[in-house]
Amino acid sequence: MKPEQFIHDKKKVISFSGGRTSAYLVHLFRSDPDAHFVFMDTGAEHPATYQFIKDIVKHWDINLVCLRVVVNPQINKGVSYKIIQLDELKQDLEPWKEMLKKYGSPYYDMPFCTARMKTEPFEKYCNDVFGKNNYERWIGIRFDEPKRLPIEVLQKLNLPIHAKASHQKKGFRYLAEICELEKDQILDWWEEQPFDLAITEHLGNCVFCIKKHLNKVALAAKDEPEQAVKWIEVTEGLGVRSEGRKYNHHRMYRERMHMSDVIEAFKDQGRDALYNALRSSKRYESGSCSESCEAIV
Known part of the structure; x- marks a missing residue:
């Protein structure tokens, strides 16, 4: 199934993480005039990730909106966001400093860093620009990642339902719904491109991610x-x-x-x-x- 086959009134917002699979999702939608691309910057990505993002914008000529969290120092006041330019992307850890000062450190079993620095500002931006419930968020989760897919998508794809699988949240769509490529196939595809993400798998974009062993x-x-x-x-x-x-x-x-x-x-x-x-x-x-x-x- 191709992205062009989805015809509806809602805007398609591709949440680009900076990884290869997520970038492949961007590739599938880059010719769609109704697609919007958003990258949430934590200031902690690997320098090669920032270069990869800049290469994607240059080679694919997409309009990528780069956001950074703005932490309100007042207790019980949520976060906001600011738009930054592509050339402002850098590993300066500033969003982490703001978050740690107000909320303290996240734990490996309570990784609220993603919610504070990505999910919440992303949703506020989309609500401001497109209006609440007027957009679909596309996430780069692959066909071979069933543990990360919701029950409804697993049923649609005739995949076994994982014991801890949750129900699909309204307004969320996944790469697996339109592409059956697995990780190795996507890595092979990237090897044929004129540029690639120049880091090894164990580093990941967030180099010292608290979820790592x-x-x-x-x-x-x-x-x-x-x-x-x-x-x-x-x-x-x-x-x-x-x-x-x-x-x-x-x-x-x-x-x-x-x-x-x-x-x-x-x-x-x-x-x-x-x-x-x-x-x-x-x-x-x-x-x-x-x-x-x-x-x-």
Whole structure:
């Protein structure tokens, strides 16, 4: 099924995460005059992700709206957004600093960073521009990711329904509904293009994503030591709210570890040995948020 076959009054808003699958979804809609493309910037993406986004705009000539969260420092006041220019995209961690100051640190089992920095500002922007309930949000979730798809989509595609599958939220559509390509096929497609996302799978767009297993976080720190230092300064600094938090406000990762704790725990393991051990396990391809968190609840 092609995107052109969807004829309705609602605007199609493609939520672009910066990953390869999400970018393939952009590709499918790039010739659709009714499609709108939005990227939510957390200021924590890998520098290569920002270059990939700029390459997409350049090569595909799309109008990409780039948003950043604006955190209201007042308690019980929600977040807003601001539109930034393409050349303003950079890994400065400013949205994270704002979020951590007001809300404290998210945890691996409570990743509210996605809601605060992506979902909420994305929805406010779309409501302002298109009107509430006047748009469909398209998400880059593949045919071979059934655990992430809602029950209704799984039924439509004749796929087994996962035990924890939820019902489809109104106004949400998925890449799997119009494309049956799996991950390896999309990676093969990218290899044929004049540009690509120049990072390895284990890094992902959000390099030190709190959803990653500890060994992946450690490997990312070994691959990007300068980024790791900056990340520790922001997420373990005095500017992080601790008042009213159940756990130590710095302990974002599994086993309630600091980022600095993770580095210490894996300091005696060489980079290549850690990488090879991960490559031989299922965790290399799972639990990593490898396509970057989508603007979805």
